[in-house]
Amino acid sequence: MKLNYSLVTRRTFINTLFGGWLAAFAAGSLYALFKFAFPTLGKEPDFVVLKKADFLDIPVNSVKPFAWGGKLGLFFKKENGTTQALKGVCTHMECNITYRPDVKRFYCACHKGWFDESGKNIEGPPPKPLEFFDVTIEGDRLIVAKKGVKVELPKA
Ligand code: FES
Numbered sequence: 001m002k003l004n005y006s007l008v009t010r011r012t013f014i015n016t017l018f019g020g021w022l023a024a025f026a027a028g029s030l031y032a033l034f035k036f037a038f039p040t041l042g043k044e045p046d047f048v049v050l051k052k053a054d055f056l057d058i059p060v061n062s063v064k065p066f067a068w069g070g071k072l073g074l075f076f077k078k079e080n081g082t083t084q085a086l087k088g089v090c091t092h093m094e095c096n097i098t099y100r101p102d103v104k105r106f107y108c109a110c111h112k113g114w115f116d117e118s119g120k121n122i123e124g125p126p127p128k129p130l131e132f133f134d135v136t137i138e139g140d141r142l143i144v145a146k147k148g149v150k151v152e153l154p155k156a
Contacts, residue, residue, distance in 0.1 A: 043069050043070060044068060044069040044070075044071060044146075045068065045069045046145060046146050046149045046151075047143055047144060047145035047146065047149055047151045048066065048067070048068060048069075048073070048143075048144050048145075049141050049142070049143055049144075049153065050066055050075075050141070050142040050143075050144060051140065051141065051142065052137055052139075052140050052141060052142045053140065055075045055083075055142055056083070056142070058075065058077050059077070060077050060078065060079050060080075060081055061077070061078065061079045061101045061104065062076075062077060062099070062101060063075060063076045063077075063088075063099040065088065066085075066144070068087055068088075068144075071087060071088070071089050072087070072088035072089060072096045072097075073085060073086070073087060073088055073133070073144065074086050074087075074088040074097075074099065075142075075144075076099065078117060079104070083135065084132055084133075084135065085132070085133040085135045085144040086119060086130050086131060086132045086133060087130065087131040087132075087133070089131075090108035090110065090113055090126055091121065091126045091127060091128045091129065091130065091131075092108065092110070092111060092113055092124075092125045092126040092127065093110060093111070095108050095109070095110035095111075096108075097113075097115070097130070104116075104117050105117065105122075106119070106130065108124070108126065111124055111125050112124045113125055113126040114126075115129065115130050119131075119132055132147070133145060133146060133147065134146070134147055134148075134149070136151070138153065141153070
C-alpha cells in the first residue's frame with residue numbers, strides 16, 4: 001500500500017534532527033564542565049605523602065583513614081604493632097570498607113563482603129583481595145605508594 005503523504009513532515013524530521021544534535025552537544029558540554037570542576041574524581045594517585053606523626057601513633061588493632069586521590073585509604077596498625085596501608089575500597093563494586101576490630105576483619109556493608117587482616121577475600125561476593133600499598137618513612141613524612149612505584153621527593 002502506498003501512502004499519498006508522509007507520516008513525518010519535513011519540519012518534524014528537521015526539528016528531531018536538530019533537537020538530537022542539541023541534546024548531544026549539551027551532554028558533551030556538561031561532561032567537559034564536570035571534568036573541569038572535579039579533575040581528580042575517580043583518579044588514583046601513584047603515591048601520597050602524609051604526616052608521620054598523624055598516623056604512627058594510632059592504637060593497635062585500629063585503622064585511620066586518609067585520602068587516596070578521590071578514594072579511601074586506610075592506615076592499619078595490627079595487634080602486633082606492625083603497620084600497613086591499603087585501599088579502603090571493596091574489590092566487588094568499590095564500596096568503602098570498614099575495619100571491625102572485634103573480629104579483626106575488614107567488612108563491606110554493601111553486599112556483606114569480608115576480608116581477613118591480610119586483605120584476603122574470605123566471605124561474600126568480593127572476587128579478589130584488597131590492594132595494599134608500600135609504606136616508607138622519610139624524615140617526618142610517611143610515603144604511601146602503589147606497589148612497585150619508586151617515589152623520589154625533592155629534598156626540603
Ligand atoms: S561492594 Fe563490597 S561486597 Fe559488594
